[in-house]
Amino acid sequence: MIRSVILARHSFRRSRAAVIAIAIVLAGFQFLLTQVAVFLMRNQAFGMLSALVPEFIRTMAGPSMVAFMSFGGVVALGYFHPIVLASLLGLAIALGTEPAAEVDTRFSDLTLARSMARRDAITRSVILLVSVVALLLAAMTAATWTGLACCTPADAERPSFALIRSLASALGAVVLCWGGIALAIASGAKRRATATGATAIAALAAYLVDYLGRIWDPARFASRLSPFHYFEPMALITGDATNGANLAVLAAMGAAAVAVAYVRFARRDL
Amino acid sequence: MNAPAIQLEHLGKRYGRVTALRDLSLDVSAGEVFGFLGLNGAGKTTTIRIVLDLVRPTTGRAAVFGIDCQARGLEARAAIGYLPGEPGFQGDVTGEVTLDLLAAISGGAVDRARRAALLDRLELSVADLRRPIREYSTGMKRKLGIVQAFQADPPLLVLDEPTEGLDPLMQDAFYGLIADARGRGRTVFMSSHVLPEVERVCDRIGLVRDGELVLVSTVHEIRNLSGRRVRVSFAQPVAAPAAWPGGCEVIEISPQRWDLRVHGALGPTVAMLAALPIADLEVQMPHLEEILKTHYRVGSPRDGVSQ
Numbered sequence: 001m002i003r004s005v006i007l008a009r010h011s012f013r014r015s016r017a018a019v020i021a022i023a024i025v026l027a028g029f030q031f032l033l034t035q036v037a038v039f040l041m042r043n044q045a046f047g048m049l050s051a052l053v054p055e056f057i058r059t060m061a062g063p064s065m066v067a068f069m070s071f072g073g074v075v076a077l078g079y080f081h082p083i084v085l086a087s088l089l090g091l092a093i094a095l096g097t098e099p100a101a102e103v104d105t106r107f108s109d110l111t112l113a114r115s116m117a118r119r120d121a122i123t124r125s126v127i128l129l130v131s132v133v134a135l136l137l138a139a140m141t142a143a144t145w146t147g148l149a150c151c152t153p154a155d156a157e158r159p160s161f162a163l164i165r166s167l168a169s170a171l172g173a174v175v176l177c178w179g180g181i182a183l184a185i186a187s188g189a190k191r192r193a194t195a196t197g198a199t200a201i202a203a204l205a206a207y208l209v210d211y212l213g214r215i216w217d218p219a220r221f222a223s224r225l226s227p228f229h230y231f232e233p234m235a236l237i238t239g240d241a242t243n244g245a246n247l248a249v250l251a252a253m254g255a256a257a258v259a260v261a262y263v264r265f266a267r268r269d270l
Numbered sequence: 271m272n273a274p275a276i277q278l279e280h281l282g283k284r285y286g287r288v289t290a291l292r293d294l295s296l297d298v299s300a301g302e303v304f305g306f307l308g309l310n311g312a313g314k315t316t317t318i319r320i321v322l323d324l325v326r327p328t329t330g331r332a333a334v335f336g337i338d339c340q341a342r343g344l345e346a347r348a349a350i351g352y353l354p355g356e357p358g359f360q361g362d363v364t365g366e367v368t369l370d371l372l373a374a375i376s377g378g379a380v381d382r383a384r385r386a387a388l389l390d391r392l393e394l395s396v397a398d399l400r401r402p403i404r405e406y407s408t409g410m411k412r413k414l415g416i417v418q419a420f421q422a423d424p425p426l427l428v429l430d431e432p433t434e435g436l437d438p439l440m441q442d443a444f445y446g447l448i449a450d451a452r453g454r455g456r457t458v459f460m461s462s463h464v465l466p467e468v469e470r471v472c473d474r475i476g477l478v479r480d481g482e483l484v485l486v487s488t489v490h491e492i493r494n495l496s497g498r499r500v501r502v503s504f505a506q507p508v509a510a511p512a513a514w515p516g517g518c519e520v521i522e523i524s525p526q527r528w529d530l531r532v533h534g535a536l537g538p539t540v541a542m543l544a545a546l547p548i549a550d551l552e553v554q555m556p557h558l559e560e561i562l563k564t565h566y567r568v569g570s571p572r573d574g575v576s577q
Contacts, residue, residue: 003374006371106358107358107359107360110358112323113324114347114352114372115376116344269325269326
């Protein structure tokens with residue numbers, strides 16, 4: 001375990017500039033969203049936004065659209081915006097494919113030729129994924145709460161801290177799930193590019209399958225296999241307290257992927 | 271430790287349809303310097319990677335000081351310092367951080383004075399160590415690789431092409447490190463294409479060809495097998511003798527010049543020549559290169575001279 005920590009610290013040192021930069025950007029975005037919500041509230045724009053959407057679309061979208069076009073919905077946007085999700089997924093894939101990178105560059109010949117178990121390389125990646133994702137979500141949550149606490153009117157319909165925490169947890173769970181999947185793929189890959197590409201394509205396919213499954217019955221069963229099926233931020237915003245079950249499924253998927261990574265990496269030729 | 275430093279028993283490795291190693295058995299005694307030779311793709315690196323458990327054998331087993339390299343890999347690797355053929359250093363990291371990281375992973379404390387002495391001997395300065403490795407030349411990377419392999423003073427050194435990229439002065443420095451290691455009872459297992467180097471530092475050599483071990487011998491025995499070249503020039507034409515002394519083989523003969531190969535003792539040949547009007551006499555020890563090149567070719571007979 002100690003070797004895993006040594007390697008994780010080393011990997012974090014190498015990537016800390018990028019992680020800190022991403023944290024600043026995401027935190028900045030979260031803070032600014034609180035101010036966007038204040039702006040829309042002061043200009044009574046939520047009602048205008050809703051009125052701009054045709055009636056039949058409002059009906060189809062259901063209560064989620066109403067929930068989104070609100071102060072809380074705009075603040076929460078940063079926890080499910082496609083670009084934020086894609087950025088965090090990209091980072092998780094980059095961190096999760098480090099074992100493949102080390103095989104590719106032959107750095108693993110230097111580390112694994114020592115009295116270091118192969119599982120330590122996988123444990124390193126797990127430590128790194130969990131700590132970096134936790135750090136980024138903490139930064140985002142802190143920025144959201146700071147924006148709400150310091151710079152929003154008292155009469156604003158602020159989302160509760162519990163909601164923000166649930167949204168951050170949901171985002172973290174789906175990102176870590178994909179980090180685990182990246183690790184499982186990387187554990188058998190000879191090149192980082194192969195592992196990254198395969199994981200990215202899998203994530204894209206899973207996202208599209210889930211999207212189809214929400215609106216097309218024949219795809220509904222297949223969408224249950226997608227981790228994105230268990231990422232339901234709008235359900236959280238509308239007050240549907242199903243986060244526990246979704247988090248458990250995502251955690252199980254991620255854990256299964258990590259278990260595969262341990263087994264594959266232990267058995268392969270390097 | 272009485273067990274051999276390296277023990278390979280019927281080692282085989284297949285990658286799909288390709289057979290990289292076939293039934294390779296070899297013992298390397300503790301304290302010896304062993305040269306592992308062969309053409310590119312012969313199986314040298316595969317053998318080394320099996321010893322390090324980076325690759326798993328299809329058949330057979332490998333052991334280091336009696337410890338199975340696969341079943342008890344952590345213990346086995348604790349005794350090994352490894353220099354890869356192409357060290358995969360991380361370019362954005364400094365040499366110093368790399369050495370510290372690898373020392374920490376090894377679990378044992380590295381003697382700083384020993385590391386400093388190695389760096390000094392290989393002329394890698396403190397300033398060099400504080401630069402990122404992407405700024406290093408090929409030779410500097412090789413030196414860093416040597417330091418990381420030697421710094422913990424392991425009982426067994428496994429070195430893959432150790433002097434590649436080093437200038438002649440640094441090669442000499444490296445040979446000095448080998449001599450020191452041998453003097454401290456360490457075992458060195460090195461693969462090399464540089465036959466003069468092998469000739470200089472190795473006690474025994476093994477030659478692998480097409481995945482099979484075709485020759486294991488001391489350098490001295492190999493030279494004796496091949497015999498010495500004797501070139502004689504005469505002041506006047508001389509007739510060839512009716513019978514040549516034992517061990518003497520004619521390569522080329524002309525009235526005033528004989529080109530001979532002598533196996534074993536030179537005495538009888540010298541005694542025969544003493545009575546002749548010699549103008550010049552040249553005796554050459556065979557170079558390993560000349561001898562081994564015949565063994566490198568597929569189709570040459572196996573010659574396990576001694577194990």
